Amino acid sequence: MPFPSQITVLVASVIVAAAILLYRAALPKPIPGIPYDEKSATRLLGDVPRALSHYKNTGEMMSFLAQKCQELNSPMIQVFMRPFGRPWVIMCDGREAQDIMSRRGREFDRGDMFRDFFAAIIPHQQSVLPTNDQWRHNRRLVADTMSVPFLNNVATYRVYENTIDLIDLWRQKLRLAPKHAFDVYKDVQYCTVDTIWAATFGSSLGISKSQADYLSNLDHIALPPDSKKTVAEIPEGEFPEGWHTLTTIVRSFEIPMNSPLGRHHHWFAIKFYPSYRRAMASRNRLIGSKIEQAWNTFGRGDAADEDKLRCAVDLVVQREVTLAKKQGRAPDRESKFLFDEMAGFLQAGFETTSSTLNWGVKYLTQYQDVQKKLRASLRATHKAAFDKGEQPGAEEIAKARDVYLEAFIDEVMRHSGILSSNIRKATEDVEVLGYRIPKGTDLWMLTNGPSFHSPAFPIDEQKRSTSSREYKGDTERWSTHEDLEVFRPERWLKKESDQGAENGGITFDARAAPLQTFGAGIRGCFGKRLAYLEQRVIYTLMVWNFEFQSIPESMGDFGANDILTHTPKYVRVMLAEAK
Numbered sequence: 001m002p003f004p005s006q007i008t009v010l011v012a013s014v015i016v017a018a019a020i021l022l023y024r025a026a027l028p029k030p031i032p033g034i035p036y037d038e039k040s041a042t043r044l045l046g047d048v049p050r051a052l053s054h055y056k057n058t059g060e061m062m063s064f065l066a067q068k069c070q071e072l073n074s075p076m077i078q079v080f081m082r083p084f085g086r087p088w089v090i091m092c093d094g095r096e097a098q099d100i101m102s103r104r105g106r107e108f109d110r111g112d113m114f115r116d117f118f119a120a121i122i123p124h125q126q127s128v129l130p131t132n133d134q135w136r137h138n139r140r141l142v143a144d145t146m147s148v149p150f151l152n153n154v155a156t157y158r159v160y161e162n163t164i165d166l167i168d169l170w171r172q173k174l175r176l177a178p179k180h181a182f183d184v185y186k187d188v189q190y191c192t193v194d195t196i197w198a199a200t201f202g203s204s205l206g207i208s209k210s211q212a213d214y215l216s217n218l219d220h221i222a223l224p225p226d227s228k229k230t231v232a233e234i235p236e237g238e239f240p241e242g243w244h245t246l247t248t249i250v251r252s253f254e255i256p257m258n259s260p261l262g263r264h265h266h267w268f269a270i271k272f273y274p275s276y277r278r279a280m281a282s283r284n285r286l287i288g289s290k291i292e293q294a295w296n297t298f299g300r301g302d303a304a305d306e307d308k309l310r311c312a313v314d315l316v317v318q319r320e321v322t323l324a325k326k327q328g329r330a331p332d333r334e335s336k337f338l339f340d341e342m343a344g345f346l347q348a349g350f351e352t353t354s355s356t357l358n359w360g361v362k363y364l365t366q367y368q369d370v371q372k373k374l375r376a377s378l379r380a381t382h383k384a385a386f387d388k389g390e391q392p393g394a395e396e397i398a399k400a401r402d403v404y405l406e407a408f409i410d411e412v413m414r415h416s417g418i419l420s421s422n423i424r425k426a427t428e429d430v431e432v433l434g435y436r437i438p439k440g441t442d443l444w445m446l447t448n449g450p451s452f453h454s455p456a457f458p459i460d461e462q463k464r465s466t467s468s469r470e471y472k473g474d475t476e477r478w479s480t481h482e483d484l485e486v487f488r489p490e491r492w493l494k495k496e497s498d499q500g501a502e503n504g505g506i507t508f509d510a511r512a513a514p515l516q517t518f519g520a521g522i523r524g525c526f527g528k529r530l531a532y533l534e535q536r537v538i539y540t541l542m543v544w545n546f547e548f549q550s551i552p553e554s555m556g557d558f559g560a561n562d563i564l565t566h567t568p569k570y571v572r573v574m575l576a577e578a579k
């Protein structure tokens with residue numbers, strides 16, 4: 001029988017051996033051949049400490065990845081961001097990214113990041129699903145919400161009405177702070193929440209309106225004495241429950257973004273942290289009651305009265321009824337897919353669009369010449385309204401194609417890098433730019449580094465995929481741009497030879513530069529058409545009604561935070577009525 005001291009030694013040895021094995025298992029496992037930071041490969045937390053310190057200093061995470069590509073001087077690198085997890089492969093090349101998303105669907109599917117972000121709150125929504133029959137079913141359920149009749153006959157008007165509420169709110173702010181700058185970041189969010197809420201449920205949440213009503217009762221507010229140094233703080237009224245609910249849920253995305261435990265930590269927080277539990281319960285009640293109302297109207301399966309179809313929930317419930325009939329099953333009133341699609345519609349339509357528009361407001365302020373050109377162009381496009389001293393109507397804006405506005409919209413999305421990366425997972429061992437990437441690896445295709453904001457890395461044509469070479473079209477011109485870091489809407493315009501044509505022969509060139517803000521291919525953004533529609537209406541009304549005057553340099557900070565999107569930290573404006 002062993003002595004007690006021998007048992008102690010034995011147990012200690014087993015513990016040490018287990019600890020060594022665990023340590024080795026947790027150490028990063030680089031993929032052979034793909035460049036990486038050698039120091040990171042010796043750390044349990046891999047690149048996490050440097051990424052977190054970059055985040056602490058800048059508020060940004062995605063620029064860390066672009067910086068790593070520059071440091072390692074390669075269009076493809078790997079980083080170690082999750083202990084025990086696989087490395088992430090990072091690529092900076094717009095042309096190859098376009099090819100992967102559009103043409104290599106068999107080798108790549110939705111990456112893990114969407115699941116990391118959304119699985120805790122919308123586990124049955126399309127964005128977290130792989131491209132399978134369930135995903136196709138979800139897409140069919142929501143298909144009508146991006147149809148031309150819905151966008152033109154319903155969504156346009158909801159966007160318009162809610163933007164007019166924002167204009168009213170800004171008039172109140174301008175009355176109370178006529179010579180001061182103030183921050184409108186949240187105002188833009190109010191407008192997009194009101195808008196997407198109205199498109200989803202048919203009635204506005206009325207955030208901008210309630211804030212404007214509140215301010216209309218104030219005669220004056222306390223203003224800082226030096227308008228050149230200090231931004232005015234405008235008081236806020238009460239907010240509806242829906243606002244707190246949505247913003248609390250959006251805030252929870254900081255957890256999967258920053259925690260090494262990713263979605264597991266997020267899931268725990270959503271289930272057990274009181275503020276998130278309350279927000280989720282409130283969200284479920286709000287959406288559940290709207291879906292119930294739609295079932296009561298459309299659930300019987302009678303031919304739908306088109307006039308009654310007022311919102312996305314109506315369309316989706318009606319679609320479930322017709323799909324069930326076709327498939328010979330009873331409609332699923334409790335469908336968790338339908339529920340999560342509607343929750344996702346709200347979420348997807350709020351944060352991304354408001355970040356984009358907030359960048360747009362910053363660029364309007366920073367680039368006064370662009371703002372002037374845009375206003376002049378809109379006045380020419382909507383000449384009849386301008387001559388009558390009116391605003392252009394909803395339908396008129398939705399139908400117009402103002403080439404400078406189109407150019408402005410795409411340049412804001414390109415230059416701001418609002419969505420700094422598209423992610424795909426390799427579904428088999430694949431080759432990209434001459435590197436082998438094992439099955440199951442996430443490939444991050446950056447939109448904020450070389451080839452988008454600075455010249456592309458030179459790449460041997462023979463290392464590109466067959467489809468990239470075959471279908472390159474005119475994409476080679478993307479690598480010839482020398483001013484990618486400059487904000488210049490004109491890059492999206494081209495002069496056609498016919499001088500007598502509309503717009504003096506100037507047309508919009510949608511492929512002038514790489515733009516992957518909405519991803520691409522079958523898993524590209526489902527809501528892209530609505531997002532463009534919102535931008536057209538909202539920018540038109542903003543610029544039609546207000547001048548965004550120059551603000552002191554110290555107030556124009558272009559710093560950003562990366563949570564779900566790359567979003568500006570401050571959006572300060574000094575407004576004046578447009579003359």
Ligand code: HEM
Nearest residue numbers: 126127348349352353517518519520523524525526527531
């Ligand atoms: C400016 C606003 C928006 C931006 C920048 C944006 C961007 C994106 C991006 C980058 C993706 C991933 C694409 C890919 O992986 O290829 C995506 C997916 C998605 N977006 Fe958007 N989006 C916006 C607005 C909207 C709106 C308004 C909706 C709906 C109301 C929406 C719904 C979705 C959905 C459902 C997906 C998942 C598609 C799938 O997984 O198959 N988005 N979006």
